[in-house]
Amino acid sequence: MILPAVDWAQPWLAPYRAHGQAVAQAASVHGSVAEALQGARPAHAPVPDFVQQHALPAGQAYEAHIFQTRTVPTRDNLHDFFNGLVWLAFPLAKRRLNELQAGEIARHGVAAVRGPLRDALTLFDENGAVLDAPPALWQALVARDWHTLFVERREWWAQARLLVFGHALLEKLAAPRKPITAHVLLAHEAAGAVAFDDARMAQALDPARLERKPFVPLPLLGVPGWWPGNEAASFYDDPQVFRPLPERGIHGR
Structure with a gap:
């Protein structure tokens, strides 16, 4: 084959x-x-x-x-x-995900709709990434402040490490396209988990936190050094890919 x-x-x-x-x-x-x-x-x-x-x-x-x-x-x-x-x-992190999935299946069976924990586990396993970066980059990512994240603070990415963990995401990246987006788990929210550290990443996969889906979207081809086209600041002027943070409505809803 x-x-x-x-x-x-x-x-x-x-x-x-x-x-x-x-x-x-x-x-x-x-x-x-x-x-x-x-x-x-x-x-x-x-x-x-x-x-x-x-x-x-x-x-x-x-x-x-x-x-x-x-x-x-x-x-x-x-x-x-x-x-x-x-x-x-990353056998320890994969084993931890599998243990949590199997535990949920044993408790609740396999239904047409997964519960919040199985949803989060599947999302990370298929489409997840881990970012270890200076706090200023974390804050800009959470705020979807793409100009700060990728243009103003561009040189700070030299201090960052980004691990693409999800295997479906790796499959998509075999044919790179600008809209490909990871669901990122920030290392400072991962109990000290550091990208590329299998044991610490496994320890950080806490079910109580994961079921709250603490992931942030990151268009991967925007990462400095990951795609030639993003060397131009205009690369990020694409609201269909680099979307702003959704506005909250009245009373924060």
């Missing part, structure tokens, strides 16, 4: 590059993403086994199956390829 081409030089792929290139090559040889990921799995790391998708029984909840069997059913596509790479790079 040959995966679509991935530009491994892109900055958002830095945490996944070492495993990613090798796994993609192995998948092209062996014809199986699961087999390629399994071959890259460290022998003594808290990473589950990767198995073919047909190992997931019909009607069985995916997250519950992973929790019960410590195996990850994997399809031969880019989405599951990136999911596997995140497991390899």
Whole structure:
């Protein structure tokens, strides 16, 4: 199975590059993403086994199956390829997300509508990112003050670290488009979690906080150094992408 081409030089792929290139090559040889990921799995790391998708029984909840069997059913596509790479790079954070998902499924079953915690867990797992940055950048991001964030304070991004965690987000970025937006968990709100630190990120995934959805939208191609076009200040003059903070109505509603 040959995966679509991935530009491994892109900055958002830095945490996944070492495993990613090798796994993609192995998948092209062996014809199986699961087999390629399994071959890259460290022998003594808290990473589950990767198995073919047909190992997931019909009607069985995916997250519950992973929790019960410590195996990850994997399809031969880019989405599951990136999911596997995140497991390899951040196994403790992925395990924590899975434990919380499985716990919610055990308590409430699988319904047509997820509860607030499962919604937040899925959002972060699929589309999340973690930002570790100076407070002035955090404040500008929360305020959706894009000019301050990306133009006035542009040089401050040299002190920031941004981790793209969500595997669906990584899949989207394989074909970069300006509107691609992450749901960012700010490191100062993550109990000291620091981007690229697996153990501290896992500890920060607190269900009481996550179900309040403490995420802030961030159009990723606006990040300095992540896309050539954003070197011009006019790049950010696009209200369809860089949207202002919604105004509160009367009585704050």
